[in-house]
Amino acid sequence: MSIKYIKRSIVALLTLALLNGLSGCAVVAVGAVGATAVSVSNDRRTAGTQLDDFNARRKAAGLISQDEKISANSNIEITLYNRVALLTGQAPDQTTIQQAESLVNSVDYIRKIHNQIRVGKPIPATSVLHDKWLATKIRTKILASDNVPGSQITIIVEDSEVFLMGLVTNQEATAAVDIARHVDGVAKVVRAFEIY
Structure with missing residues (x-):
């Protein structure tokens, strides 16, 4: 799907929404579709x-x-x-x-x-919240790095263990693992990458 096609689709949907006098919720939904389309176009997967x-x-x-x-x-x-x-x-x-x-x-x-x-038993809600916080910290550091394409990395945190997935080069994978390892609170980092 090309960026040009996505932009045309968003413009067409917004125009349609405005012409038909749709509520603000519908316009927000159209915006969400546009954001998803841009996300899809930045992914290395088809x-x-x-x-x-x-x-x-x-x-x-x-x-x-x-x-x-x-x-x-x-x-x-x-x-x-x-x-x-x-x-x-x-x-x-x-x-x-x-x-x-x-x-x-x-x-x-x-x-x-x-x-x-x-x-083991399912982890408690407090651990789930801690995992979400860790994932956010890792995501922030990865996005700030020039060596890792943040949009290509999926971060999963489970009971302070970090799992990294994505379609990346070996250098990008190594850099992402290094970033995650140095985040306070991370117990272990597991690579589940595919090398691009």
């Missing part, structure tokens, strides 16, 4: 791959949530980037972890799985 990743992630998450044994006792998150799945969270035992991986592996689109689920 728009088709981004959509396929989104749909495959939803399918895999649905399989996990439909399995009562897994969903009742576990907290499992799935992140998908360029057909590579990252599984994070907690499960009561190794058998449940393997079952979750097996379900995700049954989605044909997914070609590789990084299973980083830990044995």
